[in-house]
Amino acid sequence: MVAQAPARQTPAHRRIARVLAALAVLAASILSVAQARPAAAATNQFKGVNWADTRDNYNSGWVIPDGLAASDSYSQVYSVADTYIKAFQSNLGANTVRLPINPPSVSQSWWGAYKGAIDAALADGMKVDIACWTESSSVGTITNMSAWQSMWSTVVSAYGGNSNVYFEPLNEPYGYSSSQWISIASSWLSEFSSVPRSRVIIAGTGYDDHVTAEGASSALNGTLLSLHYYGTWASYTTESAWQSDLNSRIGGYTGRTVITEFGGPMTTGINYLTNHSNGQYQSFLAAVTDTARSDSFGTVYWAGLKTGDNYSMEKHNGSGLSNNNASGVTQVRWGWGY
Known part of the structure; x- marks a missing residue:
């Protein structure tokens, strides 16, 4: 065979080759950056409510969510919880329930019965956020570290293997500085x-009121972040003002943040579908729900059920539950993407 001479490259061919080579380098660089910086996942899979103790979850004894009694057996707790969880699902569209614990509730006999609430919620397909409260609203620190650690050992042993259970080491750690709390967390x-870090929800600084320090901490990488936000924390009357304030508390950590408490009066007749530009609570709830919907983060309403609290979304109705405020339900569901 007669060898053929190689094709002669023109200046145009050489320019094209250089462009293709540059594009290949650029593509490799983009791929490398994408691999080094995984995209933040949305948290809008959490569409939740708090099921709270009527005395409040700050308690030196057992925390007992509304409708349960200290004398209840496991089967009794399970039955009541099953009814209420199904009501949260059908009345509100919730798929998450946040349940309180504290060391006495887990170390003493109540734990054997109280697990019925967690088990019923899981059997009904709910996500369960198990959150630890301190003994009173005036104590923002862990008063007995050994008891706290023992409590979590028991809880993680029971539910650490269940992918629908999430763990909040401490609610509202306001007695600690940011650095102290990050060290404990x-x-x-x-x-x-x-426990996968993606199933751990770390409280924000203070009353869970900012998550920027926790979000910036490399020690907490991979965890979710808990933010609390209430319409009594300022006196804004426009949605835009509330949104600006809310965004400053989240910073650049929207993809990791879950608002585990927010709410407004549900028993006073407020119409939450109006006055988003001239009403304090209406504009507040609109700001939270509109921002949650647009930025794809999850929210857990306070409270789904807590008799005596005018923020309670639900009330007792025979053996079941019914809504206190239809407009409030509509606005919260909007934030959940409905």
Whole structure:
């Protein structure tokens, strides 16, 4: 065979080759950056309510959610919880329930019965956020570290393997500085390293009122962040003002943030579908729900059920539950993407 001479490259061919080579380098660079910085996942899979103790979840004894009694057996707790969880689902469209614990509730006999609430919620297909409260609203620190760690050992042993259970090491750690709280939270993560960080919800600084310090901490990478937000924390009357304030509390951590408490009066007749530009609570609830919907983060309403609290979304109706405020339900559901 006669060898053929290689094709002669023209200047145009060489320019095209250089462009293609540059594009290949650019594509490789973009791929490398994408791999190094995984996209933040949305948290809008959480469409939840708090099921709270009527005395409040700050308690030196057992925390007992509304409708349950200290004398209840496991089967009795399970039956009541099953009824209420199904009501949260059908009345509100909720798929998450946030349940309180504290050391006495887990270390003493109540735990054997109280697990019925968690088990019923899981059997009904709910996500369960198990959150620890301190003994009173005037104590923003862990008063007995050994008891706290023992409590979490028991809870994680029981539910650490269930992908629908999430763990909040401490609610509203306002007695600690940001650095102190981050140190305690990171120690929790080390102690319970078998729990995927994506199922741990770390409280924001203070009353869970800012998550920027926790979000910026490399020690807490991979965890979710808990933010609380209430319409009594300012006196804005426009949705835009509330949104600006809310965004400053979240910073650049929308993809990790879950608002685990927010709410407004539901028993006073407020129409939450109006006055978004001239009403304090209407504009507040609109700001939270509109922002949650547009930015794809999850919310857990306070409270789904808490008799005596005018923020309660639900009320007792025979053996079941019914809504206190249809407009409030509509606005919260809007934030959940309905």
